[in-house]
Structures are given as structure tokens and as C-alpha cells.
Amino acid sequence: MTEQQLPAPAILDAQGDVLDPESLPTDGVTVQIPPYAAMAVGDVISLSWGGTAVTHTVPDNADEGQPIAIQVPADLIAPAGNGDAIQIHYKVERSAGDSMTSEAVDLALAPQE
Structure with a gap:
């Protein structure tokens, strides 16, 4: 079993490295996994x-x-870190048994009032 490094995910609804949970759509946030x-x-x-x-x-x-x-x-968004930074990353499990892990993204969640 081999482990490869994948590029970090992109948080489409974030402004830079900050996410304001109060300004998000009701269905949550979209995270994009690069091909x-x-x-x-x-x-x-x-x-x-x-x-x-x-x-x-x-x-x-x-x-x-x-x-x-x-x-x-x-x-799941606000409870993960109200005003704190959280880490976001992903792992791909292949049917062939390989696994690949991404680089992490640090994202600050704006404090909720």
C-alpha cells in the first residue's frame, strides 16, 4: 500500500482563509477536491x-x-470552531488498496454572536 500527497482542498465559500458561517447558504459550504x-x-x-x-x-x-x-x-460548520481555526484535508481510498492524503488548509471561522 502506497501513500501519495494530494493538493489541498479549496473552500469555495470562504473569503481568503476566513469563513463566516452566518453568511453561508442554508445547505452548508462547498469544498472542492482537485482532480x-x-x-x-x-x-x-x-x-x-x-x-x-x-x-x-x-x-x-x-x-x-x-x-x-x-x-x-x-x-457541522460552526460547531467545528466558533472563532477558532480548523484544519481541513481529505483522504482518498482507492479500490486497488492505495490511499492518498491531501495537504491541509487552515481556515478561521468567524465568531458567532
Whole structure:
């Protein structure tokens, strides 16, 4: 089993490295996973949002070479770090047994009043 490093995820609703949970859509925040080599249907992507896992399986209609969007539900966002910075990263588990882990992104969550 080999481990490769993947690029960091992008938090589409953040302003730089800050996210204001009060200004987000009701369905949560979108995290974009950059395309990776040999992306395959059935790959399991486990996104860590401040220590809470959000799991996504690459669907049949995924386009190789295109990013994958993962929705983090609104109820997971604020509890992860009210006013604190959280780390966001992901791991891909391949059906062939390989695993790949991404670089982490530090994201500050604006304090809630």
C-alpha cells in the first residue's frame, strides 16, 4: 500500500482563509477536491472538517480531470470552531488498496454572536 500527497482542498465559500458561517447558504459550504491522477468511480473521499468526517464516493457520472464538489452540511460548520481555526484535508481510498492524503488548509471561522 502506497501513500501519495494530494493538493489541498479549496473552500469555495470562504473569503481568503476566513469563513463566516452566518453568511453561508442554508445547505452548508462547498469544498472542492482537485482532480487527481487515475480518479475512478468508487473511490472513497473522506473529508476531515475540523476533525469531523464527511464521506463521498466518486459517482458513475464523474468526469476524470474535473474537480469533485463535497457539501459540508451547515450543522457541522460552526460547531467545528466558533472563532477558532480548523484544519481541513481529505483522504482518498482507492479500490486497488492505495490511499492518498491531501495537504491541509487552515481556515478561521468567524465568531458567532
